[in-house]
Amino acid sequence: MITITTPSSLAQGWQRELSLKEKLFFGFLLLIIGWIMVSTVLQLFDPAIGVLDYGSLTLLLFGLLVGWLAVYISVWLQELLWHPFKSFRQKFGHHFNTLSSWQQCILYFSVFFLLLYAVIMVMVVVF
Numbered sequence: 001m002i003t004i005t006t007p008s009s010l011a012q013g014w015q016r017e018l019s020l021k022e023k024l025f026f027g028f029l030l031l032i033i034g035w036i037m038v039s040t041v042l043q044l045f046d047p048a049i050g051v052l053d054y055g056s057l058t059l060l061l062f063g064l065l066v067g068w069l070a071v072y073i074s075v076w077l078q079e080l081l082w083h084p085f086k087s088f089r090q091k092f093g094h095h096f097n098t099l100s101s102w103q104q105c106i107l108y109f110s111v112f113f114l115l116l117y118a119v120i121m122v123m124v125v126v127f
Contacts, residue, residue: 020089021079024072031065 018026038058042049079086088095096104 020075021072024068024075028065028068028072031061031068035061035065 035058038061079089096107099107
């Protein structure tokens with residue numbers, strides 16, 4: 001009797017996909033390392049760089065770091081305090097594909113224009 005077995009995808013060198021919280025954590029860790037290392041890297045390129053030069057350039061990286069942390073904390077709190085959110089987020093692809101095409105377009109453009117509105121409001125606050 002011959003049995004055919006399919007090898008596991010993990011045995012072929014494939015790894016499981018990281019969860020959203022793991023991706024956010026590793027991205028946050030990468031931004032922290034980059035924020036710490038940016039001054040030494042800039043001083044390697046230009047030894048005459050002043051404190052204000054690399055201080056102002058790290059402001060952008062620090063802003064990304066704080067934004068990433070806000071997203072990570074909000075996802076963590078939503079999953080902790082509102083358990084249906086976790087199951088909905090895990091099955092979002094299925095829920096989104098059950099919508100009709102015009103509902104998908106409305107959802108897509110709503111998110112796009114809300115993000116555009118948020119960027120414009122940030123620009124109003126900054127400038």
